[in-house]
Amino acid sequence: MTTTTDRAANDRPANDAPVIRRLLTTPGRWAVVGLSTNTARAAWGVAAYLKDSLGHEIVPVHPHGETVHGAAGVTRLADIDGPVDVVDVFVNARLAGAVVDEAIAIGARAVWLQLGVVDDAAADRARAAGLDVVMDACPAIEGPLLGLG
Template sequence: MTNYGDEATVRSILTAKGDTWAVVGLSTNTARAAYGVAQVLQRHGKRIVPVHPKAETVLGEPGYRSLADIPFPVDVVDVFVNSELAGEVADQAVAVGAKAVWFQLGVVDEEAYARTTGAGVEMVMDRCPAIEFPRLG
């Protein structure tokens, strides 16, 4: 597979694209990867915004059912849904004006990548910020 998100893009999203990260698929289930990654994002000074059908408060932040329900700007949309649903989330991220989209490990949709980057929105796919932060130093 092609590398979707070069080092400059990874660095840009983690350090320069903004501090408000909508985490799609984040719930109160502490066993899920989304929960641990959200904790890492918070430790790196990011505000997390849980997006989940249950709209639960997670890690002290109120949740929303969809990206469109968030009443303030979102900088990065971090996607923890399966690849079949991820393209729709990427399209929603572009629609709400996100600066970047991040598909987690195992989440791949090449057509969504082409649409998102074609719309001028940076994107990383099949990577994890919890792994990339320490690697960047």
Template sequence: MYGDRATIRRILTELGDTWAIVGLSSNQQRAAYGVAEVLQRHGKRIVPVHPNAETVHGEVGYPSLEAIPFGIDVVDTFVRSELAGSVADEAVAIGAKAVWFQLGVVDEDAYHRTRAADLDMVMDRCPAIEIPRLG
């Protein structure tokens, strides 16, 4: 398992409240849309990252992580596994504190690179599922 209970708790409660959500668009049928809404309800600032740079849930979107003009605490990743590694590398490059790969997103090499860069990392989990488990 990639992301033990302590790491999940730390990311959700201690690392900061600004979450870049890679793959978030205004498409309400996508999982990212609902997860972003849950994160907002729990006090997180969401930052949509999508090539279309759409405003979602009242937050201005950006076409890439490097285009965001302020610090990001957590990069939550809703892309296919074969693209996730480059997102993790960008998260390291922008100085994020943690990377979260959503359910079904798995890249073990990216996990190890991210951890070697001293970022917290969770893989194949969903924060919308984990938040209620915190108690």
């Protein structure tokens, strides 16, 4: 099976397999932007995988600030108390750049843009700010491909 580390669209760099493995296996705090109580949304299942299968702490980030999977939600990244390791971006690609800029502003260590969420300029800004970047990939797909969870 082909992972997102094996391919890149246009001139975009391929995702770095060691970065993906490190982000998924190192215990961390993941802010999941776009996570709500809507069980039909991909964010709901991916957050459950991150929390229950991989042992990460999740922080739901959604305009309604809902509690999801037992984790209290916030309405924006700036409302999170304490450090954030990964900002997992489940928003439309047109909105992703603003979320990446917020991730940089709060001192997140990485941004993970989900399948179909591609913003090369935002990814470049994140890399320039020293963040790890994974784009157009899903932890709930990449993890099992790596034998995780």
